[in-house]
Every structure is written in structure tokens, then in C-alpha cells.
Amino acid sequence: xxxxxxxxxxxxxxxxxxxxxxxxxxxxxxxxxxxxxxxxxxxxxxxxxxxxxxxxxxxxxxxxxxxxxxxxxxxxxxxxxxxxxxxxxxxxxxxxxxxxxxxxxxxxxxxxxxxxxxxxxxxxxxxxxxxxxxxxxxxxxxxxxxxxxxxxxxxxxxxxxxxxxxxxxxxxxxxxxxxxxxxxxxxxxxxxxxxxxxxxxxxxxxxxxxxx
Amino acid sequence: xxxxxxxxxxxxxxxxxxxxxxxxxxxxxxxxxxxxxxxxxxxxxxxxxxxxxxxxxxxxxxxxxxxxxxxxxxxxxxxxxxxxxxxxxxxxxxxxxxxxxxxxxxxxxxxxxxxxxxxxxxxxxxxxxxxxxxxxxxxxxxxxxxxxxxxxxxxxxxxxxxxxxxxxxxxxxxxxxxxxxxxxxxxxxxxxxxxxxxxxxxxxxxxxxxxx
DNA sequence: CATTTCGCGATTGTATACGATTATGGAATC
DNA sequence: GATTCCATAATCGTATACAATCGCGAAATG
Numbered sequence: 163x164x165x166x167x168x169x170x171x172x173x174x175x176x177x178x179x180x181x182x183x184x185x186x187x188x189x190x191x192x193x194x195x196x197x198x199x200x201x202x203x204x205x206x207x208x209x210x211x212x213x214x215x216x217x218x219x220x221x222x223x224x225x226x227x228x229x230x231x232x233x234x235x236x237x238x239x240x241x242x243x244x245x246x247x248x249x250x251x252x253x254x255x256x257x258x259x260x261x262x263x264x265x266x267x268x269x270x271x272x273x274x275x276x277x278x279x280x281x282x283x284x285x286x287x288x289x290x291x292x293x294x295x296x297x298x299x300x301x302x303x304x305x306x307x308x309x310x311x312x313x314x315x316x317x318x319x320x321x322x323x324x325x326x327x328x329x330x331x332x333x334x335x336x337x338x339x340x341x342x343x344x345x346x347x348x349x350x351x352x353x354x355x356x357x358x359x360x361x362x363x364x365x366x367x368x369x370x371x372x373x374x
Numbered sequence: 375x376x377x378x379x380x381x382x383x384x385x386x387x388x389x390x391x392x393x394x395x396x397x398x399x400x401x402x403x404x405x406x407x408x409x410x411x412x413x414x415x416x417x418x419x420x421x422x423x424x425x426x427x428x429x430x431x432x433x434x435x436x437x438x439x440x441x442x443x444x445x446x447x448x449x450x451x452x453x454x455x456x457x458x459x460x461x462x463x464x465x466x467x468x469x470x471x472x473x474x475x476x477x478x479x480x481x482x483x484x485x486x487x488x489x490x491x492x493x494x495x496x497x498x499x500x501x502x503x504x505x506x507x508x509x510x511x512x513x514x515x516x517x518x519x520x521x522x523x524x525x526x527x528x529x530x531x532x533x534x535x536x537x538x539x540x541x542x543x544x545x546x547x548x549x550x551x552x553x554x555x556x557x558x559x560x561x562x563x564x565x566x567x568x569x570x571x572x573x574x575x576x577x578x579x580x581x582x583x584x585x586x
Numbered sequence: 587c588a589t590t591t592c593g594c595g596a597t598t599g600t601a602t603a604c605g606a607t608t609a610t611g612g613a614a615t616c
Numbered sequence: 617g618a619t620t621c622c623a624t625a626a627t628c629g630t631a632t633a634c635a636a637t638c639g640c641g642a643a644a645t646g
Contacts, residue, residue: 164433165600166421190628200601202414205629206421209378213425215510221376222607222628237508244460248452296449298427298521302514309510377630402598412631417599434598434637590645598637607628615620 165199169207172197177216177227177308179278180315184229188217214305227312232365235313238306239358245303246287246354247347253293254343264289265335269328279318280311286331290338310361317364327357377411381419384409389428389439389520391490392527396441400429426517439524444577447525450518451570457515458499458566459559462546465505466555476501477547484540491530492523498543502550522573529576539569 173193176182194204208225211217218228230238253261265286272282284307291300318327330353337346385405388394406416420437423429430440442450465473477498484494496519503512530539542565549558 164431166431191626201628202600206418206599209418209421210425213422213513215513219376219378223609224628233507234510237510240460240464240508241457241511241514244456245453248456252452295445296452298446298449298518299453301425301427302453306510413598414630435639436598588646590643592641592643594639594641596637596639598635600633600635602633604631605629607626609624609626611622611624613620613622616618 165203166206166210169193169197169199169204170210173207173211174216174304174308175281177211178284178304178311179281180311180313181278182227183312184227186227188225188227190225214302214309216305216308230309230313232362235310235361235365236358238310239354239361242303242306243351243354243358245299245306246291247350249291249294249296249299249303250338250350251343251347252296253291254338254341254346256293256295257290257338257341258293261289261293262335262339264292265338269331269335272328278315280307280314283307283314283327284311290334313361313364314357317360327353330356377415378418378422381405381409381411381416382422385419385423386428386516386520387493389423390496390516390523391493392523392525393490394439395524396439398439400437400439402437426514426521428517428520442521442525444574447522447573447577448570450522451566451573454515454518455563455566455570457511457518458503459562461503461506461508461511461515462550462562463555463559464508465503466550466553466558468505468507469502469550469553470505473501473505474547474551476504477550481540481543481547490527492519492526495519495526495539496523502546525573525576526569529572539565542568 173182173188182188188208190201190204190208194201197204208217209219212219212225215228217225219225268282268285268289271277271285272279284304287307288300288304291303294300330349334346334349334353337343337349385394385400394400400420402413402416402420406413409416420429421431424431424437427440429437431437480494480497480501483489483497484491496516499519500512500516503515506512542561546558546561546565549555549561
């Protein structure tokens with residue numbers, strides 16, 4: 163694996179965990195020193211992430227985690243609704259015990275204290291979608307998850323919003339076990355719509371947490 | 375506009391035109407000299423394109439335009455079918471005379487001799503989708519167009535396959551003028567399915583053009 | 587004559603270095 | 617005392633330079 167890939171993966175993990183809050187400036191020298199490499203592979207990795215709008219290069223100012231507007235979040239979930247059901251539909255016939263076990267593990271991991279909800283969320287969805295064998299689609303969906311991860315972390319920490327989400331995950335998983343692709347897709351669509359609505363509250367509520 | 379952005383745009387244009395045939399090795403020094411910059415912004419731009427799998431960095435060997443398998447092409451059109459109707463559906467209510475004129479211009483441009491069919495194709499679709507205001511979705515769809523561009527160029531050069539495609543474009547445009555989003559989406563889906571089938575012939579036919 | 591091995595050339599990948607731009611703190615002025 | 621201006625420090629973006637890797641060809645060997 164290339165140096166660039168390692169840096170990219172390291173930063174991506176932090177994004178999926180929602181650790182990199184919007185508005186944060188990523189200093190390249192720090193990242194380079196932290197990972198024991200030079201600036202150049204760091205910049206190349208950041209450019210890769212910037213290609214999916216996960217980061218933004220501002221002229222002579224550096225790399226920043228962009229703040230999402232309510233419309234951005236709506237777009238993200240609109241795209242998830244467009245892509246993920248299609249991925250799941252194609253995945254279900256190919257699901258093996260390994261995929262299902264991975265998904266179960268992700269659900270279990272999300273229960274643990276100190277676990278990152280958006281990261282576990284992605285792990286669960288990725289375990290199922292992986293069976294579709296759509297590499298490009300996976301990368302797209304991963305970037306969508308990463309884009310909203312800090313906001314998802316926000317509203318799942320605030321209240322027990324993860325509980326209902328977890329229940330929906332369980333039902334989706336059961337439909338997958340049954341090999342019922344259409345039911346799984348329907349459940350997934352409802353799941354995404356609810357998540358979109360919940361996230362929208364973060365932006366429209368009185369709290370300015372989403373815009374800060 | 376940054377140096378990296380200029381390089382990225384230059385290479386992306388060549389990709390959308392289908393000029394960069396799969397299997398081609400992009401030599402960084404050549405590109406740098408050609409654009410009058412150094413290797414580093416070139417590499418950063420290439421990394422941006424590699425993030426969407428439009429290019430591939432191979433270890434210590436350089437950057438290559440990846441060859442698509444039949445499955446890759448099917449995935450690309452599967453994703454286009456998932457995303458583009460959604461984009462069009464959201465675009466139609468916002469369409470202005472400007473968007474429609476842009477789309478008409480793209481159709482006219484595709485008729486000209488020496489014009490790049492995939493590039494005009496993208497210009498047409500982009501003109502319409504732009505009204506949706508979905509920046510991320512646009513970037514995704516653009517990368518999908520770029521990925522198959524050389525193959526589209528292949529089968530449109532071979533025969534007058536562009537004629538039927540052009541007719542479908544006209545009908546989609548008319549539905550957009552009428553503000554009939556659902557009809558436009560239905561026509562788009564048919565259009566994409568036909569294009570996918572046509573492209574599939576490139577891979578499954580006796581000619582090895584797709585695998586060379 | 588085929589095959590393997592060695593060495594050279596070419597290209598990449600990374601580090602170091604430097605000019606340019608921006609942010610920040612303090613001093614001067616109103 | 618507040619504000620503006622300037623100088624300094626810090627960071628970025630790009631160019632240059634160098635080490636590492638890969639491929640290809642020639643030579644040697646069976």
C-alpha cells in the first residue's frame with residue numbers, strides 16, 4: 163500500500179468517526195509529522211479526499227473541513243436514497259454468512275461505550291453493500307457517509323436517537339437474512355428518510371451547533 | 375483558480391472527450407512540461423481524478439487510464455440510472471430558459487463534424503441537471519460519464535448509433551420544456567438502459583476493442 | 587538457439603528548500 | 617481608548633533535487 167493510501171485511510175477514518183468537525187483547519191505539517199512522512203504525500207491524500215468534497219482547499223489558506231448547509235445535508239441523503247437501495251438490492255442475492263456476520267459485528271460495536279456511531283453505521287452498511295461488488299458505488303456512498311459523519315455524531319450523542327436507528331438496522335438485517343431484497347430496500351428507504359429528517363433538525367433547530 | 379484545478383480540468387476535458395483511451399500511461403513530466411508547471415500540481419490533480427477511479431496509480435509505475443470490464447461498465451450505468459433520474463426530477467422545476475438553451479446548444483454541437491460525442495453528451499445532461507443545484511451529485515455523474523467516455527466514443531464512431539441517442543435527447547428535452555418531470559425521467563431511464571445495452575455490445579462482441 | 591541473469595536507462599515517489607501569501611500582534615495615530 | 621497600519625511569524629504552494637523502483641535489452645550460459 164502506498165504512502166498516500168495510508169494517509170488517505172487515516173484521515174478517512176477520522177472523518178467517518180466524525181472527529182473532524184466542520185470548520186477545522188488541517189495543518190499539513192502537523193499531519194505529516196504525526197504520520198512520519200513529508201508534506202507531499204499528505205497533500206496528495208488530502209486532494210483525493212477533496213475530490214469528493216470531504217475537504218476543501220482554500221487558496222493559500224490551507225485545507226478545511228467544509229461546513230454543510232441544510233441543503234448540502236439534504237442533497238447527501240437524497241443521493242444516499244438514490245444509490246444505497248440499488249446497492250442493497252444487488253447485494254442481497256450475493257450475501258454470504260461472512261457479510262451478515264460483519265454487519266452483526268458492526269451493530270454490536272455501535273452498542274459499546276465510546277464507540278463512534280457514524281463509523282459503526284458505515285461499517286454496517288458497508289458490510290451489506292459489499293456483496294454487490296460495486297466498487298465505485300461503495301466509494302461514493304462512503305464519501306457521503308463521511309460527509310455527514312460529524313453531524314450524525316452530533317445528534318446521536320445528544321439523545322438516544324441511536325436506539326430507533328439500531329432497531330431499523332436490525333430489521334434491515336433480518337430482511338437480508340431472509341433474502342428479501344425488496345423488503346430490505348423498503349426498510350432502508352424509510353431508515354434513510356428518518357435519518358435525513360433527524361439530521362435536518364440539527365440545522366433548523368434553535369441550536370446553532372450545525373452552523374458553527 | 376488554483377494550478378491544480380487547471381490541470382485537473384485540462385485532464386478531465388480530455389477524459390470527457392474520450393481521448394484518453396484505457397491502458398494509456400500518463401507520464402507526469404510530459405504533462406507538466408505540456409502545461410508549463412512542475413510535477414507536483416500535476417500529481418495532485420491526478421490524485422483527484424484517481425479518487426473517482428478515473429485514473430489509477432500503480433506502485434512505482436505511474437498513472438494509467440484503467441481498462442473497464444463489462445461489469446465495470448454495467449456498474450457505471452447502474453449508478454447513472456440510480457442518480458441521474460433523481461437529478462433530473464429535482465432539476466425540472468428549476469429549469470430556466472438558460473438551462474434549456476445550453477442543452478440545445480450541446481445537442482447542436484454534437485451534430486458537428488469532429489465533435490466529441492461523449493463530451494457533448496455530458497454537456498447536454500449537465501445543462502439539465504445543473505438546475506437541481508446538487509453539486510456532489512453533479513461531480514459523481516461527471517465522473518461516471520468520464521469513465522465510460524472512451525467506450526462511448528468507440529461505439530458512436532463505429533456506426534450511426536448517435537442518431538437514435540440524439541432523438542432520445544430531443545424527446546427528453548421536450549419533456550423538460552413541458553415541465554413534465556416524470557415523463558422526462560422515464561425517457562431518461564429508457565435512454566440510459568439503451569446506452570448501457572449498446573455499450574455492453576462493445577465488450578461482448580467479437581471485436582476486442584473494449585479489452586485492448 | 588533458448589533462457590536466465592545482470593546492468594543501465596527511464597520514470598516514479600518523496601524529501602528538502604524556497605518564494606508567496608496570509609494571519610497576528612504591537613506600535614503609532616486619530 | 618479605539619482603530620489603522622506595518623512588521624513579523626507561520627503556513628501554504630510550487631519548484632528543484634535526489635533516492636528507489638521498475639522495465640527492457642544485452643550479454644552470458646546451458
